[in-house]
Amino acid sequence: MTWDQQRIEDIITASAPEEITYLEAIRAALREEMQRDPSVLLLGQDIGVYGGAFKVTQGLIEEFGEKRVIDTPMAELGMIGAAIGMAFMGLRPVIEMQFADFISVGFDSIVNYAATNHYRWGAAVPIVIRAPNGGGLRGGPFHSQSPEAWFTHTPGLKVVMPANPVDAYGLLLSAIRDPNPVIYFENKLLYRSMRAPVVLGAQGIIPIGKAALARVGEELSIITYGSMVRESLIAAEQLAADGRSIEVLDLRTLKPLDKEAVLETARKTGKVLIVHEAQITSGFGGEVAALIAEHAFEYLDGPITRIAAPDTPVPYSPPLEDAYRPDTAKILKAARELLAY
Amino acid sequence: MTWDQQRIEDIITASAPEEITYLEAIRAALREEMQRDPSVLLLGQDIGVYGGAFKVTQGLIEEFGEKRVIDTPMAELGMIGAAIGMAFMGLRPVIEMQFADFISVGFDSIVNYAATNHYRWGAAVPIVIRAPNGGGLRGGPFHSQSPEAWFTHTPGLKVVMPANPVDAYGLLLSAIRDPNPVIYFENKLLYRSMRAPVVLGAQGIIPIGKAALARVGEELSIITYGSMVRESLIAAEQLAADGRSIEVLDLRTLKPLDKEAVLETARKTGKVLIVHEAQITSGFGGEVAALIAEHAFEYLDGPITRIAAPDTPVPYSPPLEDAYRPDTAKILKAARELLAY
Amino acid sequence: MALLSPELLLQAHYWMRLTRIFDDRVMLLHRQTKIAGGCFSQLGHEAISVGAALALGPDDVIAPMHRDLGAYLIRGMTPRRLMAQYLGRAAGVSGGRDGNTHGCGDLSLGIFGYVSMLPASMGITVGAAHAFKLRGEPRVALTFFGDGSSSEGLCHEVLNWAAVYEVPAVFICENNQYAYSTPLSHQMRIANIADRAAGYGMPGEVIDGNDVIAVYSAVQEAVARARNNGGPTLIECKTMRMRGHAIHDNMAYVPKELINKWQQRDPLQHFEAYLTEQGLINDAGIQAVVARAEAEVEDAVTYAEACPYPDPATLMVGVYA
Amino acid sequence: MALLSPELLLQAHYWMRLTRIFDDRVMLLHRQTKIAGGCFSQLGHEAISVGAALALGPDDVIAPMHRDLGAYLIRGMTPRRLMAQYLGRAAGVSGGRDGNTHGCGDLSLGIFGYVSMLPASMGITVGAAHAFKLRGEPRVALTFFGDGSSSEGLCHEVLNWAAVYEVPAVFICENNQYAYSTPLSHQMRIANIADRAAGYGMPGEVIDGNDVIAVYSAVQEAVARARNNGGPTLIECKTMRMRGHAIHDNMAYVPKELINKWQQRDPLQHFEAYLTEQGLINDAGIQAVVARAEAEVEDAVTYAEACPYPDPATLMVGVYA
């Protein structure tokens, strides 16, 4: 397919967007970028013939060949280092971590090389690291993590965390086109459980650094991202049935954070509930709370409240994981308390 | 020397404590623990004959021999893994990272094995990782970092960060005796630039998890830790000259955090300035701010303010590093603004 | 090659059967959605974990991985505890905190639990062996790693560390032709992972991982060397993963012929034929072993299914010692 | 062994002299407290970086490390820029953001800057080489690593990766007997790091790192092989670090005899004796080279000292591209 044909197809698709899953949206974004830009290539374990542990890259090796969909040995630190070298030579590698949990093994290449390089000697590092994160699937302590806060603390990285198929698609386009290293957290629970009509092609792009109001409300702001947006929206819906008006801000990008949007919703409602799937202590919610407590202090009508996982590894057994995991019920409870404050 | 002799010496020492540097305090704590407990041993690069990059372990190989002061190959991930295995077999390894900055290379062994193990199958991991951190020494981006926030987010770890020789000594005793993995951040700038009389021996122990009021005041609380305690105390002193009363809380332990102490000082003064050397975004200050904004909300008389490094790598050149680094002047400025609020 | 007593041979047979029957049952329970999350099959690997674990002494320690069920069993982790673990029950080894054989450690049995990050157990193992060396104890530490794990940096750091300090450790590479879907040809340009041992200055050996006698003999020799201050050994067991990487994987990527070839060399059938040939067992004897193992597994399932799940109120317990 | 033209030999001599004189001056400036932080000496390593860098073509890329000053110079990083870098000035390669040769990269010169975490540059290098391979470009990527770095997991991952994908890369191990204070005997139980190449399925070679002709020849051969789709090579240069690890280190831990032994084999004196013997240079010629190099370094210092420090207002600039 030529570039022009693709554009035409896009426009057709755009006019009547298809319902696709979150996972399909990611795959579609990879395809879109690989078709558009021959320098885009994929690296990861089992992403070729097997199509990846979650089948996100299924069909791509057939379409783009072994030189652009590269099955790697197990060597995360080396793989990310290699991706940086490829990026210096003009390629745009998109890495799949088999699970976000394994990013700890490749950690140094990310936080010390990829993140600092442009600042130090001006060479950009356009790489994307796709990290399937999150629990609720009985994956246990090492297949359920949400380690975004390690990366939001690291200058030079960008961190995105889409909450729906539209953003999954559009943010991946942006991430691949971005000249900086981007950690793209994709939520495993949403992979197949969430569908939406997605405008494909360039029109579907979502800018990095812009939050989205997922629901407009007046009395309380839920500020959240990733898998917890859906839970929060359900909670807001239920509260609406009780006649309460809840705003839900989906951060979409954690770094650079859309501070304006955060402060605006906080100032508007005066009550803030921050929700994330990761453990609470030193989680990204702390940063959001701190910003509000400093810059929207005068507007606050109640304590800034956080709902997040407790400070334990993600447990495996269903009753434990359910107790561990933030969800609509826990959000509802906290929101009601805050509304009553 | 027998145990009893040692005790007697301790008591003598305790009655007239010697002035020693922060670095000497660390060395003294290592000696104390190695004398007391034959299962304590040291692992690290160049810590033997060379005495370590900063000479913290100088003399210890002569005193305790090669079996207890082990010069390792460069292999941080393996070294920390090995330390865990030693700990399972009843030893108490104390690891020296040559610089805190290199902890990223051994990251996975810490956050995924050491931290989760007791929760998963009940085997304790009594290891200490000493991580010389901090800037101000023109060390550049890779010899100046303060990466504590990566670890405060990880359940199962303890994180301590002494601000003076007394705490450096007493917290290291506690860390070595603790049955959990403890990351012990020791500040390089304080190594030789800070002296104090230190009570040696068991009486000198400082418990993990307890903050200390470094200065009592009424109008504003500076909550800080590590190298910034000294800067904050100087600022408080200068403000006292202006007739202002500043409280300084030295957290000492970041994880588990002494929440009571944090909330108490916030409730008391109603104005909180949080100061740390690490970069601001997603730094540990966010956690402190969030706790206060949630649990001391009604007591606040002003925005919770953070003074921390900007979101860049630690730059090398003196004018850049000076601009980067939080210091007394920056603390003073923020404190005055907050006092005037 | 060490001469194995008839008792030991029959023990090995029992453990291999138990391993296989337990594993088949786990697969079934997973299909019945009684086990949540992922599950790794042991099929084809039974000779390795059984042969290796039998070669250890009671004070030795072991860090089994995800295809080493036999080692857990031999070291005294009961089918009941293990089944409760698979079913996420409070009585499981990890009390429901970790899944399948992850986190299945028990220091009183000399077993280290593993994490998913491969090959983290190699680090733990070399440290335990180092502790033995430092204290002059005649104990050995043993662990396993896959062909896939051999590409990880940690594998290198640990093998070098073991050699530098001459620690009493035995490293067993289970080369089962694949790391998940990735064939050896995408992982390395050498014929034998054991050949890397020379690059560390330690002995390396390639053996038939489907022959429990070969495994036992090689490991026993390595263990004896380690115990006598002879330092570490790397043993590569050639084998084949006979099911998908994990239960959801139909391994369409594996050529049929390869599976067929290795099916001819099934470690259990091979061993039973040998035992029969040697007159150590007959069909009835085999049936008796099968029946005994099946009964144990049945008992374990009954027990585990009756066990309560962990109490959510205990969620925060045990993060710290 | 490749035959080197007289021009090339004289070039090599010039670069080695420049490297040494520049390095001596850096040491002096540090003692004069004009350079802040740490500094690594090049003494004894000049033949390696110079020999290797000269063997590359203009489109090849290189990731020099902390003892490879000669490579930066040869690739076109001027003494002025480098000296401004050492002095932390705005005109330095990293604009004062990074210190000494850290972060001294310039893609227009085909040079990758390094980070302290060793041996991170190996990862970058194998990736660049992989890019050449994927695009079918006749280009080569080359990097250096120390004996100490050889123990890091990343070294293994990268060498294996290079072999698996048969990328056009050359890896040069500078075995200078020590990693900081740690002698080889505490780092490995083998005689030659290059022997590990066999464990990856790539050629490995041990050469005299104090002989610039040997270095050039070996690297040239490896580069030619890489360029002709022959894949990667590991070359181990035996040498000795003739000063402390960094400037503050008096290396009391190094036996005097070892230093004396290697002093006899100084790469520059050795090479000058050879050139003289071959009639390619005489004392006056050497003096002329020294004078030229000294003038360049003097000019660089004058320039750098006159350069402004970076403006603190630019602190936040460049974190993102």
Ligand SMILES: Cc1ncc(C[n+]2csc(CCOP(=O)(O)OP(=O)(O)O)c2C)c(N)n1
């Ligand atoms: C560091 C790390 N990266 C990726 C994974 C995901 N993963 C789990 S098992 C596996 C393949 C392991 O292959 P091998 O080591 O050969 O063991 P096998 O399963 O074949 O026995 C992969 C890639 C992991 N567990 N750890």
Ligand SMILES: Cc1ncc(C[n+]2csc(CCOP(=O)(O)OP(=O)(O)O)c2C)c(N)n1
């Ligand atoms: C991952 C990592 N760990 C530790 C260090 C600290 N360190 C800096 S140089 C060095 C020794 C390096 O030895 P080698 O690789 O032999 O290089 P040489 O300096 O001898 O040329 C060490 C331990 C580091 N830079 N990176």
Ligand SMILES: [Mg+2]
């Ligand atoms: Mg395998």
Ligand SMILES: [Mg+2]
């Ligand atoms: Mg060296």
